[in-house]
Amino acid sequence: MNEKMSMLNDPAVLREVIMDHYQYPRNHELTKEEGYRSVHMASDSCIDDITVQSKITGDIVEDIRFDGVACTIATASTSIMTELLIGKTKEEADLIIAEYFRMIDHQDYDADLLDEAVAMQNVYKQANRIKCATIGWNAMKQMLEESERQDV
Amino acid sequence: MIDVYKIREDFPIFRNQPDLVYFDNGATTLKPQCVIDAVSDFYLRHTSNVHRGDYPVAAVNDRLYDGTRAVIARLLNCGEKEVVFTHNATASLNQVAYGLGKNFLKPGDVILTTQAEHASNLLPWYRLQKDYGIKIEYIPLDKEGNITMEAFEKTMHKGVKAVVIAHVTNVLGSVQPVKEIAAAAHRYGALVAVDGAQSVPHMKIDVKDLDVDFLSFSAHKMCGPGGVGVLYGKYSLLEKMEPVFMGGDMNARFESCGSVILKNPPVKFEAGTPNIEGVIGLRAAAEYLMDIGLDNIHAYEKQLRSYFIEKMKKLDNIEIYNADNVYGPVDFNAKGVFSQDAAGYLASRNIAVRSGNHCAKILHEVIGTDSTVRASLYFYNTKEEVDLCVEACRDISVENAIGIFF
Numbered sequence: 001m002n003e004k005m006s007m008l009n010d011p012a013v014l015r016e017v018i019m020d021h022y023q024y025p026r027n028h029e030l031t032k033e034e035g036y037r038s039v040h041m042a043s044d045s046c047i048d049d050i051t052v053q054s055k056i057t058g059d060i061v062e063d064i065r066f067d068g069v070a071c072t073i074a075t076a077s078t079s080i081m082t083e084l085l086i087g088k089t090k091e092e093a094d095l096i097i098a099e100y101f102r103m104i105d106h107q108d109y110d111a112d113l114l115d116e117a118v119a120m121q122n123v124y125k126q127a128n129r130i131k132c133a134t135i136g137w138n139a140m141k142q143m144l145e146e147s148e149r150q151d152v
Numbered sequence: 153m154i155d156v157y158k159i160r161e162d163f164p165i166f167r168n169q170p171d172l173v174y175f176d177n178g179a180t181t182l183k184p185q186c187v188i189d190a191v192s193d194f195y196l197r198h199t200s201n202v203h204r205g206d207y208p209v210a211a212v213n214d215r216l217y218d219g220t221r222a223v224i225a226r227l228l229n230c231g232e233k234e235v236v237f238t239h240n241a242t243a244s245l246n247q248v249a250y251g252l253g254k255n256f257l258k259p260g261d262v263i264l265t266t267q268a269e270h271a272s273n274l275l276p277w278y279r280l281q282k283d284y285g286i287k288i289e290y291i292p293l294d295k296e297g298n299i300t301m302e303a304f305e306k307t308m309h310k311g312v313k314a315v316v317i318a319h320v321t322n323v324l325g326s327v328q329p330v331k332e333i334a335a336a337a338h339r340y341g342a343l344v345a346v347d348g349a350q351s352v353p354h355m356k357i358d359v360k361d362l363d364v365d366f367l368s369f370s371a372h373k374m375c376g377p378g379g380v381g382v383l384y385g386k387y388s389l390l391e392k393m394e395p396v397f398m399g400g401d402m403n404a405r406f407e408s409c410g411s412v413i414l415k416n417p418p419v420k421f422e423a424g425t426p427n428i429e430g431v432i433g434l435r436a437a438a439e440y441l442m443d444i445g446l447d448n449i450h451a452y453e454k455q456l457r458s459y460f461i462e463k464m465k466k467l468d469n470i471e472i473y474n475a476d477n478v479y480g481p482v483d484f485n486a487k488g489v490f491s492q493d494a495a496g497y498l499a500s501r502n503i504a505v506r507s508g509n510h511c512a513k514i515l516h517e518v519i520g521t522d523s524t525v526r527a528s529l530y531f532y533n534t535k536e537e538v539d540l541c542v543e544a545c546r547d548i549s550v551e552n553a554i555g556i557f558f
């Protein structure tokens with residue numbers, strides 16, 4: 001386990017990770033540029049209302065952006081997702097997303113693959129917040145699936 | 153005044169969940185033993201359908217079920233035949249909208265409502281807008297969600313055929329001047345349909361005195377079981393109105409050519425097997441509330457709310473949206489904290505409140521915020537519970553809201 005991963009075992013650090021991503025969300029600006037897919041996640045929950053955009057070129061997730069009104073968990077989990085998946089291949093992104101959902105589902109998961117997303121490891125304890133922790137991830141999953149369908 | 157500690161003994165949940173502070177009474181209410189017994193007796197001692205059996209237990213249920221109309225008639229001061237059982241306030245409101253659309257309104261007619269309504273009292277009317285070309289207009293509200301008669305008179309006009317408003321709104325708890333509005337609306341020949349989901353459980357309602365045409369509410373928000381609602385309607389209007397559902401029990405006879413003769417109200421609106429045990433439970437709930445006294449309940453809640461508000465006002469981190477209202481829930485946010493994070497933190501301190509827009513999704517156009525925390529009280533809540541909640545509210549912060557996950 002590398003040094004960063006061992007730090008990510010410390011609840012105080014994880015708390016700080018969420019706080020930081022909530023207060024300074026990454027990639028938190030939508031674009032009007034061409035070539036982006038967009039998903040507005042408003043029908044799953046009546047509180048969190050976010051839009052996620054992504055640019056998938058060939059096999060690569062080139063860019064992800066998001067914006068909206070949401071709680072700490074929804075905002076931080078989506079922000080972490082954008083950092084984690086930008087630059088990955090679609091296949092890598094699929095794997096990470098699947099791993100993330102395993103963690104949220106309280107199953108065994110590969111912490112190394114999830115990096116800072118392990119901050120969401122305890123969300124399963126508050127069933128009503130699972131929606132918050134997965135809203136941005138679901139949006140990305142949906143766009144990856146769409147891009148798959150359109151490639152063939 | 154009521155003895156709250158004695159009343160709490162009637163609610164077994166307080167023994168089973170001694171640490172719970174339940175401040176989500178706007179969503180649903182806790183159940184006293186008498187209601188639980190009324191429902192479980194139906195399962196344990198006298199199960200049957202209604203209006204169908206020729207055996208003794210069926211007669212018992214017919215008596216209990218239809219007898220509940222007399223109890224509700226006493227609660228509302230109306231006629232027994234004016235009490236329709238539905239499945240919740242939403243079903244009642246949909247019946248009113250459907251019936252008005254079918255039998256009373258024509259394209260271009262205007263429905264007057266407000267932006268503080270619950271989704272259940274807006275979306276059925278939005279559908280009429282789409283299906284029948286009915287127009288919807290809004291009475292302007294003051295910043296705490298109240299309708300003033302001045303604002304009403306300004307928006308009311310001859311084209312308005314129905315005024316549909318909540319008596320008490322579910323977010324800000326504004327108590328609307330229903331009696332004055334009904335009188336003014338009737339002068340224009342408009343009907344008045346009131347959403348009583350948040351008023352009937354909390355105050356004495358006299359439909360004759362208010363002179364409203366329809367009143368809808370749910371049993372579960374007044375200590376009763378889930379899955380039961382009431383629609384009060386003036387009998388002559390119920391006679392004129394078509395039911396949403398067609399089916400068993402509500403028809404008198406029908407022929408293969410398609411001709412159908414419906415029974416008279418209220419049974420006309422009760423197609424299919426009703427929630428019999430639920431209605432019997434509602435009867436127990438209504439009797440329980442009347443025994444305590446709706447006026448006593450109202451006075452106690454008002455006093456408890458003002459105690460709550462005074463304490464909340466002293467917290468620097470809390471912004472209250474309806475401090476000047478004298479009744480209803482306390483609606484607030486902790487500064488800089490998203491409502492759901494705040495509610496999550498309060499939950500970690502065993503305090504049940506609700507966050508979000510509370511199904512009043514266009515209210516933000518009035519109060520300027522998308523979502524709030526709502527703490528809604530009932531007559532079994534105490535000052536000690538308020539103290540616990542206020543102490544916890546003092547500690548709401550982003551850090552603490554994240555802290556609940558570790």
Ligand SMILES: Cc1ncc(COP(=O)(O)O)c(C=O)c1O
Pocket residue numbers: 178179240241242243270272273318320321322347349350370511
């Ligand atoms: C003002 C108001 N109207 C209607 C409803 C709908 O009640 P129900 O969900 O029981 O049909 C509610 C409940 O949340 C309410 O508060």
